[in-house]
Amino acid sequence: xxxxxxxxxxxxxxxxxxxxxxxxxxxxxxxxxxxxxxxxxxxxxxxxxxxxxxxxxxxxxxxxxxxxxxxxxxxxxxxxxxxxxxxxxxxxxxxxxxxxxxxxxxxxxxxxxxxxxxxxxxxxxxxxxxxxxxxxxxxxxxxxxxxxxxxxxxxxxxxxxxxxxxxxxxxxxxxxxxxxxxxxxxxxxxxxxxxxxxxxxxxxxxxxxxxxxxxxxxxxxxxxxxxxxxxxxxxxxxxxxxxxxxxxxxxxxxxxxxxxxxxxxx
Amino acid sequence: xxxxxxxxxxxxxxxxxxxxxxxxxxxxxxxxxxxxxxxxxxxxxxxxxxxxxxxxxxxxxxxxxxxxxxxxxxxxxxxxxxxxxxxxxxxxxxxxxxxxxxxxxxxxxxxxxxxxxxxxxxxxxxxxxxxxxxxxxxxxxxxxxxxxxxxxxxxxxx
Numbered sequence: 001x002x003x004x005x006x007x008x009x010x011x012x013x014x015x016x017x018x019x020x021x022x023x024x025x026x027x028x029x030x031x032x033x034x035x036x037x038x039x040x041x042x043x044x045x046x047x048x049x050x051x052x053x054x055x056x057x058x059x060x061x062x063x064x065x066x067x068x069x070x071x072x073x074x075x076x077x078x079x080x081x082x083x084x085x086x087x088x089x090x091x092x093x094x095x096x097x098x099x100x101x102x103x104x105x106x107x108x109x110x111x112x113x114x115x116x117x118x119x120x121x122x123x124x125x126x127x128x129x130x131x132x133x134x135x136x137x138x139x140x141x142x143x144x145x146x147x148x149x150x151x152x153x154x155x156x157x158x159x160x161x162x163x164x165x166x167x168x169x170x171x172x173x174x175x176x177x178x179x180x181x182x183x184x185x186x187x188x189x190x191x192x193x194x195x196x197x198x199x200x201x202x203x204x205x206x207x208x209x210x211x212x213x214x215x216x217x218x219x220x221x222x223x224x225x226x227x228x229x230x231x232x233x234x235x236x237x238x239x240x241x242x243x244x245x246x247x248x249x250x251x252x253x254x255x256x257x258x259x260x261x262x263x264x265x266x
Numbered sequence: 267x268x269x270x271x272x273x274x275x276x277x278x279x280x281x282x283x284x285x286x287x288x289x290x291x292x293x294x295x296x297x298x299x300x301x302x303x304x305x306x307x308x309x310x311x312x313x314x315x316x317x318x319x320x321x322x323x324x325x326x327x328x329x330x331x332x333x334x335x336x337x338x339x340x341x342x343x344x345x346x347x348x349x350x351x352x353x354x355x356x357x358x359x360x361x362x363x364x365x366x367x368x369x370x371x372x373x374x375x376x377x378x379x380x381x382x383x384x385x386x387x388x389x390x391x392x393x394x395x396x397x398x399x400x401x402x403x404x405x406x407x408x409x410x411x412x413x414x415x416x417x418x419x420x421x422x423x424x
Contacts (some may be wrong), residue, residue: 001307006267008285008331030332037311037327041288053334066270073356078321102397103379104312107321108328184396 003040010052014138014161017053021159024049029161031074031113034105035122054110059163064089071110071212081106087133090131092173092191092265093101096103096123099177112162115147118154120184120240125210126175128165129202130191136164151208170195172224174265177205180244187245188253192216192261194224201229201258206239206250216258224266226259268367271283272333274299275343283330290314292330293340301341301370312398315371315378322378324397341370353377353415362411364402372398376412383406385420388413 010019017074027049030036041044057075057239064085079085100106100123114124128144135142136159147155170193177189186205193200199220204210219228233253239247271280274297276395281296294300302325306311309327316325320360344351353376363369379394
């Protein structure tokens with residue numbers, strides 16, 4: 001499959017990417033391209049210009065300190081999955097990065113690209129939302145609760161470039177996903193995080209957009225055991241239904257993955 | 267058209283390509299290196315896996331212009347001086363192929379995983395192969411071949 005024609009430009013800095021973005025309307029940022037290029041090949045996306053930000057060195061880093069793990073937007077999944085620092089600070093986050101796609105995809109795909117794209121079945125949005133991360137851009141800092149606005153939709157505005165995702169370090173956390181056996185995308189993935197001041201639970205893959213489960217959070221705040229969430233079901237009418245699984249099946253998977261995540265974190 | 271330069275299997279190459287040219291088409295059609303295959307064309311099957319700067323990547327899901335200045339290795343670049351790469355040897359010895367279509371991608375993925383993980387058990391190999399699909403379902407001998415190769419290669423290093 002071949003994409004529509006486009007012009008390719010490579011940015012060496014965030015400032016250069018900003019200038020290029022402003023110069024051409026409808027231009028798009030290219031990071032790892034593991035979703036965007038597939039969409040372009042299917043001709044679902046037709047940007048006239050791609051600005052490649054994957055090689056920007058100032059966006060490629062992992063910094064642990066001050067109670068958080070800060071990851072540059074162009075950092076590939078493989079580097080997060082194999083970072084000893086991330087594994088020590090938030091093991092669940094390193095685990096999550098290591099179960100995205102497959103090894104070849106993890107060598108190319110980036111955290112910024114995954115979060116900006118907000119695919120309903122992407123893994124990173126679950127960690128971003130459950131850990132209450134901050135999405136930093138060239139213009140501002142956005143809280144995770146305000147960032148994911150719907151299917152493939154985010155609070156990002158035109159000309160805005162994600163530069164960093166900063167994850168607060170929780171006391172305990174775990175991510176469990178039920179992967180589609182072919183694509184490895186999450187049929188349902190649940191990230192559970194326990195902080196001093198409360199619990200956050202986020203589910204991906206099951207609905208059109210990543211979402212929190214307040215009933216589970218409240219139950220786990222009283223009793224952090226798998227039993228606490230065993231009888232809490234999410235509303236199937238809000239779940240996705242497709243050839244891989246019905247809405248009811250996905251709703252059930254959210255509860256099952258939540259139980260497994262709590263069991264691992266507890 | 268954009269002039270793109272990279273090193274493929276140790277040789278410098280330069281060519282004018284359309285920006286939308288996928289790396290796999292550049293390898294197959296411009297350079298006539300047809301060992302890299304296009305299977306699913308949706309980045310799921312892994313028949314197109316090559317190494318870019320030493321890491322396994324799906325050449326159907328990146329543009330040739332993204333590989334500007336990179337070191338690219340394809341299946342054609344593994345054998346040295348007429349001698350098969352140990353992973354190729356192990357695939358032959360273990361009959362790690364049936365129709366052979368997925369084999370180049372399987373071997374490139376195997377070389378990459380052995381580089382990262384060294385000697386592996388079968389379970390690890392199966393997990394590492396999740397981005398490579400064999401439509402003959404011939405996984406048993408593929409896993410045996412990689413297990414064998416990973417042992418041979420790590421013994422040689424030790």
